[in-house]
Amino acid sequence: MLHRHAKAACAAFAAVGALVLAGLPGTASAAPTAPAAPTAPSAADTLGVGEASPELLRAMQRDLGVTAAQATARLANEADAGATAGRLQNALGRDFAGAWVQGADSATLTVATTDTSDVASITAQGARALVVPHTLKQLDAALAKIDKVAVGSAATAVPVRFVNVRTNKVTLQAVRPAAAKALVKAAGIAPSLVRVEASVQQPRPLYDIRGGDAYYMNGSGRCSVGFAITRGTQQGFATAGHCGRAGTTTTGYNQVAQGSFQASTFPGRDTAWVATNANWTSTPNVQGSGVQVAGSTQAAVGASVCRSGSTTGWHCGTIQQHNTSVTYPEGTISGVTRTTVCAEPGDSGGSFISGSQAQGVTSGGSGNCSSGGTTFYQPINPLLQGYGLTLTTTKDPGPGPGPGPGEPGGTWAAGTVYATGAQVTYGGATYRCLQGHQAQPGWEPPNVPALWQRA
Structure with a gap:
């Protein structure tokens, strides 16, 4: 534990001339063409990859050793890979043994299975198949x-x-x-x-309302804001449980009164949330990055991920493993994600984000941002679900082509956290979740094929 205080893609367009023959003597009028069917949004569109800020892309270039073009391509490829991996996980069932992306631009998705008969269906989805002895x-x-x-x-x-x-x-x-x-x-x-x-690593929590901003517990020790949230009409933020216990008061900029911890779990998990007073407003912003949070879709193993904290600011790396258990001096934390991102004391509780998608709050790690290190984050979706919180995001994406007036909504509900494989009904149809996320208006199952697959 540590305690202390997109759209940069280029596009070329070719001009195509059209000869209008209708109405000319001796020519037949062209038959009217049917309007093109609406194109389903891609995974990159759904997850707002094109809204990646210049600051985030520069941090990826610095910390991942990639070019600007590779950083942009990487975010788009990782979004597509997550949807493909989710579809294959649902299709393979018990044979599924994990998935990960690799390459400077994350262009290669590998899906592991224990059954050789699955290879054809994996490669048909554009992924590399790997047959292994053990299921996930x-x-x-x-x-x-x-x-x-x-x-x-x-x-x-x-x-x-x-x-x-x-x-x-x-x-x-x-x-x-x-x-x-x-x-x-x-x-x-x-x-x-x-x-x-x-290993010689000895992880410890990263102790000491915009993601990554500093706050102080009882006016002393420092941690970092994770993500702005709401609970009903109450505003506040998610952060690490080791930063404070229920009732611990917090102050923000210049020791201005801020709020208090409403609930906290540590060890076991590293989750907490703070309710702020009326002087503080929840925003989707992450400090030092220009990033705004659009959702909480879980990124794949191997995907790029960046962190904002009040000690070291903005740093990036890759996701090494989900569902990691780590023992700190205070006890064991389960279900955290292991990354190559560096962090230092005071970064605890701060934002982990992939593209525009919130991933988790900084828990602990080893090393520092001079020599490098390993950092663990508490995934945001279980935290939101456990405390009944709603992530503050950029905006309502707007209505989509879902069920018409009077048609039943089914069991899908905005604000609910769904895991890969979860099944819901909507508009009279059944859907299975492809990627874990907290549902929000505009992400109804028919509208977002990157997140839901019709069963």
């Missing part, structure tokens, strides 16, 4: 068993544990490798499911 469900279950016995000194000796979809194993990063092997034995897990890596 088996690996997640193995990690859960290890977490159950990882307590006390055994946990601190193996502080980081995650499912690595690239290697198709549960990875244990251990200060003492012998302790990792003991955990595997105690959990009753087959050694073939596990890979042990020696």
Whole structure:
């Protein structure tokens, strides 16, 4: 834990001449053409990739070593890859073993399966197929068993544990490798499911209403705002649980009274939310980036992700693994995401965002922004769902071509957090979720094929 205080794409257009023959002597009039059917919005359109700010693109270039064109292409490719991976996860069912993107522009999506008969359907979607021995469900279950016995000194000796979809194993990063092997034995897990890596990292929370802005707890220690939220008529922000307990008061700029923690969980999870007083207004902005939050669609493993915090500002990297367990001195946190983004004390609670999509709040890590490091974030969607919060986003995307007047809406509801594979009804049809997100007006299932697939 650390405590302290798009659209840059180019397009070329060719002019095409048209010869109008209708009405000329000796020529037949051209038959009227039917109007083209409306084109379904792409994943990049749905997720607002074209609205990426120049500041975000420059940070990606600096931290990921890519060109401006690659940064722009990367965001578009990652949006498309997330939708494709969701469709394949739903189609493969129990055979699914994970998915990830790679390449400077994230142009290659790999989808893993345990069944060779799935290869054709994966490649038909434009993805690379990889046949592996273990399903994602088996690996997640193995990690859960290890977490159950990882307590006390055994946990601190193996502080980081995650499912690595690239290697198709549960990875244990251990200060003492012998302790990792003991955990595997105690959990009753087959050694073939596990890979042990020696590590000297000792993660800790990043202690010490615009995302990334500083706030102070009881006027002293400093953390960072995650994302602006509302709960009914109450405004506030999401942040890390280790920053404060329910009732802890907060101040903002120049120690101006701000609000208080309404709920907090730490360890176990690293979630909290602060209700602010009437002088503070929730906005979709993220400090230091020019970014505005448009939604909370979860990015894929391998995707680019950027972080804003009150100590080190704006930094970028990639998502290494979802569903990671990490043990801090205070206890174990489960379900966080591991990244290559750097962070330092005071960045805790701050915004993690991919393109315009909120990903999570900064939890902890190791290293710093001089030598580099590993940082973990608490995913935003479980936080929103757990506390009944609504993410503050840019604007209502507007009505789409969904059900007409009087048609039933079904079980889909704006404000609900949906995970990949979730099933809803809308307008008399059934849909399955492709990518985890919090639903919002304009994202009704018929309108956004990047997020929902008709069952």
